[in-house]
Amino acid sequence: MSGRKIRNMEEFAAVSGISRPTVSKYFNDPESVRASTREKIERALKEHDYRPNIFAMNQNRKLTKNLGIVVPYLADPFFAEIARRIEDMVISAGFRPILLSSHGDAKLEVENLDSLLSIKPAGVLLAPLGRISDTAAIERFCREVPTVNFDANIDGAGEAFVGHNNTQATEMMLKYLTRTGEPPAFFEMKSPPNPNANKRRTAYLETMERMGHTPHVIQAAGEGWEIEEIGYREGTRVLSEGSLPSRTVFCSNDRLAIGFLAAAYEAGFKVGLGDDCTLRVAGHDNHPFSRYTCPTLTTVSHNYSAIATKSVETILAMIESGVRAPERKSTLFDGELIMRASA
Amino acid sequence: MSGRKIRNMEEFAAVSGISRPTVSKYFNDPESVRASTREKIERALKEHDYRPNIFAMNQNRKLTKNLGIVVPYLADPFFAEIARRIEDMVISAGFRPILLSSHGDAKLEVENLDSLLSIKPAGVLLAPLGRISDTAAIERFCREVPTVNFDANIDGAGEAFVGHNNTQATEMMLKYLTRTGEPPAFFEMKSPPNPNANKRRTAYLETMERMGHTPHVIQAAGEGWEIEEIGYREGTRVLSEGSLPSRTVFCSNDRLAIGFLAAAYEAGFKVGLGDDCTLRVAGHDNHPFSRYTCPTLTTVSHNYSAIATKSVETILAMIESGVRAPERKSTLFDGELIMRASA
DNA sequence: TCTTAAATTTTACGCGCGTAAATTTTATTG
DNA sequence: CAATAAAATTTACGCGCGTAAAATTTAAGA
Numbered sequence: 001m002s003g004r005k006i007r008n009m010e011e012f013a014a015v016s017g018i019s020r021p022t023v024s025k026y027f028n029d030p031e032s033v034r035a036s037t038r039e040k041i042e043r044a045l046k047e048h049d050y051r052p053n054i055f056a057m058n059q060n061r062k063l064t065k066n067l068g069i070v071v072p073y074l075a076d077p078f079f080a081e082i083a084r085r086i087e088d089m090v091i092s093a094g095f096r097p098i099l100l101s102s103h104g105d106a107k108l109e110v111e112n113l114d115s116l117l118s119i120k121p122a123g124v125l126l127a128p129l130g131r132i133s134d135t136a137a138i139e140r141f142c143r144e145v146p147t148v149n150f151d152a153n154i155d156g157a158g159e160a161f162v163g164h165n166n167t168q169a170t171e172m173m174l175k176y177l178t179r180t181g182e183p184p185a186f187f188e189m190k191s192p193p194n195p196n197a198n199k200r201r202t203a204y205l206e207t208m209e210r211m212g213h214t215p216h217v218i219q220a221a222g223e224g225w226e227i228e229e230i231g232y233r234e235g236t237r238v239l240s241e242g243s244l245p246s247r248t249v250f251c252s253n254d255r256l257a258i259g260f261l262a263a264a265y266e267a268g269f270k271v272g273l274g275d276d277c278t279l280r281v282a283g284h285d286n287h288p289f290s291r292y293t294c295p296t297l298t299t300v301s302h303n304y305s306a307i308a309t310k311s312v313e314t315i316l317a318m319i320e321s322g323v324r325a326p327e328r329k330s331t332l333f334d335g336e337l338i339m340r341a342s343a
Numbered sequence: 344m345s346g347r348k349i350r351n352m353e354e355f356a357a358v359s360g361i362s363r364p365t366v367s368k369y370f371n372d373p374e375s376v377r378a379s380t381r382e383k384i385e386r387a388l389k390e391h392d393y394r395p396n397i398f399a400m401n402q403n404r405k406l407t408k409n410l411g412i413v414v415p416y417l418a419d420p421f422f423a424e425i426a427r428r429i430e431d432m433v434i435s436a437g438f439r440p441i442l443l444s445s446h447g448d449a450k451l452e453v454e455n456l457d458s459l460l461s462i463k464p465a466g467v468l469l470a471p472l473g474r475i476s477d478t479a480a481i482e483r484f485c486r487e488v489p490t491v492n493f494d495a496n497i498d499g500a501g502e503a504f505v506g507h508n509n510t511q512a513t514e515m516m517l518k519y520l521t522r523t524g525e526p527p528a529f530f531e532m533k534s535p536p537n538p539n540a541n542k543r544r545t546a547y548l549e550t551m552e553r554m555g556h557t558p559h560v561i562q563a564a565g566e567g568w569e570i571e572e573i574g575y576r577e578g579t580r581v582l583s584e585g586s587l588p589s590r591t592v593f594c595s596n597d598r599l600a601i602g603f604l605a606a607a608y609e610a611g612f613k614v615g616l617g618d619d620c621t622l623r624v625a626g627h628d629n630h631p632f633s634r635y636t637c638p639t640l641t642t643v644s645h646n647y648s649a650i651a652t653k654s655v656e657t658i659l660a661m662i663e664s665g666v667r668a669p670e671r672k673s674t675l676f677d678g679e680l681i682m683r684a685s686a
Numbered sequence: 687t688c689t690t691a692a693a694t695t696t697t698a699c700g701c702g703c704g705t706a707a708a709t710t711t712t713a714t715t716g
Numbered sequence: 717c718a719a720t721a722a723a724a725t726t727t728a729c730g731c732g733c734g735t736a737a738a739a740t741t742t743a744a745g746a
Contacts, residue, residue: 037693057733058398075427103431118394232635258632262635293636350702364705402733405704
């Protein structure tokens with residue numbers, strides 16, 4: 001690096017001996033210029049260290065290289081992990097990820113979308129809050145920007161949905177628990193922040209029915225994203241009341257299960273499969289922390305690696321082709337049984 | 344909302360009956376225009392739903408309203424939580440948070456800073472990777488952009504540092520453990536990704552010395568951010584070897600402790616304070632999950648709420664005043680003993 | 687060497703807004 | 717009501733780049 005500071009593309013074009021429009025072309029796609037031209041530019045680039053002004057670029061482009069990622073709650077390790085994978089892929093595809101968290105707040109979710117709208121993203125990957133989302137606002141946004149909806153399905157949101165097969169996953173766990181012990185009770189939040197919960201309850205009820213067992217749903221009071229706390233508090237209550245209809249408990253998600261396990265431990269229950277155990281607990285999601293609970297949590301995996309990959313591929317394909325999907329495709333990934341010590 | 348679509352500030356100025364430069368002034372600071380003018384604009388705003396183009400705004404402003412936030416690893420709930428708090432405060436201060444994670448990669452950390460540089464942020468809150476960071480590149484960045492360094496201190500990075508008082512916190516826990524039992528061994532990673540670990544080891548060694556006890560440091564092999572896994576694996580090894588120099592283990596951080604607790608549970612140890620317990624385990628950070636371990640983890644809190652607040656206040660003050668601090672100030676927040684069941 | 691198509695350059699304009707300077711309007715005071 | 721300061725407006729220009737159209741150069745083949 002040497003020479004005086006380059007202030008804009010004009011000056012950079014001068015020192016590289018190329019016209020400004022050609023330089024502009026190079027930055028939009030290096031392959032689009034002749035090899036000899038490319039060399040000249042790249043030689044100058046090494047000497048002078050210039051970067052085009054992002055704002056000026058994006059102001060004039062019809063399509064930016066921005067790709068929005070909106071998740072409902074980033075402080076949830078599940079979304080943090082999925083966001084991390086998506087960011088990686090987006091970057092290596094040459095896009096600029098803009099990661100926004102709605103922090104569990106529907107108003108902020110809409111503000112995030114508004115904020116994205118103003119930076120003209122090429123596309124958006126949206127994991128909506130779900131039940132409490134302002135669906136009208138979301139649908140309005142999706143008409144403006146190519147969007148792939150993931151994790152939580154909102155009909156009409158985006159050109160495609162990529163998510164978890166809650167039905168299959170729930171059924172699989174139910175069969176496993178029943179086969180190796182007794183039919184479980186279902187432990188969930190009364191007003192879950194995530195719509196997957198509803199699908200899971202429905203799947204539980206239907207499968208139990210089909211298997212000829214009486215379903216038992218235990219609903220935990222409490223709202224918001226302090227899910228472990230709710231699982232712990234309500235778990236403690238249920239265990240102390242002795243109102244558990246079954247010695248096997250299938251939690252709607254792992255965070256709830258983590259709280260429930262803490263409650264069971266404190267209440268002196270021995271959780272697990274062994275003959276000396278008085279309780280079996282299973283979860284759902286294969287949460288990053290589920291393998292460090294005591295005992296380790298038997299759960300059914302939420303294939304967020306596949307969901308992240310498919311979501312990114314879908315939005316990139318849509319951006320590249322420039323066409324919106326004629327019909328809304330839905331892709332569900334099956335869960336896998338993660339057998340550990342708790343059930 | 345009605346009327347035709349507003350394409351730019353020119354058109355919006357027309358429908359609101361105000362000149363464009365005055366409208367521009369309004370958007371930069373609503374208080375800077377006469378009340379009657381403000382009313383007119385806001386009435387038009389309700390009718391026509393117009394928002395200034397972010398790119399055009401930022402292109403011409405010397406100072407944007409962008410505020411960068413860079414954390415080393417967003418999938419760590421600790422950073423996710425601190426980022427959430429910071430974002431909230433930044434938004435309510437009227438700025439636009441740009442959250443970037445370095446994913447534990449020093450190259451990506453530099454790329455993140457480069458990326459920030461090109462969007463002319465008013466300021467940046469930087470929690471660096473630490474040991475592996477490209478300190479030269481970071482210092483170069485800090486000369487260009489007002490930066491507050493938080494969590495992990497890198498001398499010369501930023502105008503101020505806001506962090507955790509590792510020395511005080513370590514000392515406090517050591518005294519507690521010794522007073523209520525025996526002097527602990529110190530369990531840490533051999534090559535910790537976070538520089539706080541070094542401060543904690545030093546504090547452990549010095550305090551033990553001062554108290555007249557022989558220090559025992561157990562170093563876990565393994566690199567990266569899969570900290571629970573390392574704690575679990577190495578914990579299992581240490582416990583099975585029976586090489587533990589003390590029945591009390593002070594883990595360098597909670598994630599390590601979570602892994603260690605899982606190992607202890609599996610190895611059949613009863614962890615806690617009671618007479619029937621064979622092991623005491625303490626952590627450091629008051630990690631969001633530390634209260635759901637079995638048994639619940641005794642730890643010393645990392646006051647990230649205060650750290651987040653102070654960091655934001657510092658950078659905002661710097662932005663507002665427009666002056667870089669004459670000298671680098673360092674603020675450390677004390678930890679608090681969180682007595683739970685594990686020690 | 688001539689032909690031809692592809693790549694490049696030149697020219698010219700526009701994007702949407704910030705901002706400075708000069709001018710006009712409005713509010714305040716005596 | 718006149719004088720004066722404060723606020724608003726008009727005018728004018730610039731920011732750094734995208735991009736279209738026309739003119740020119742380059743490379744490849746006969």
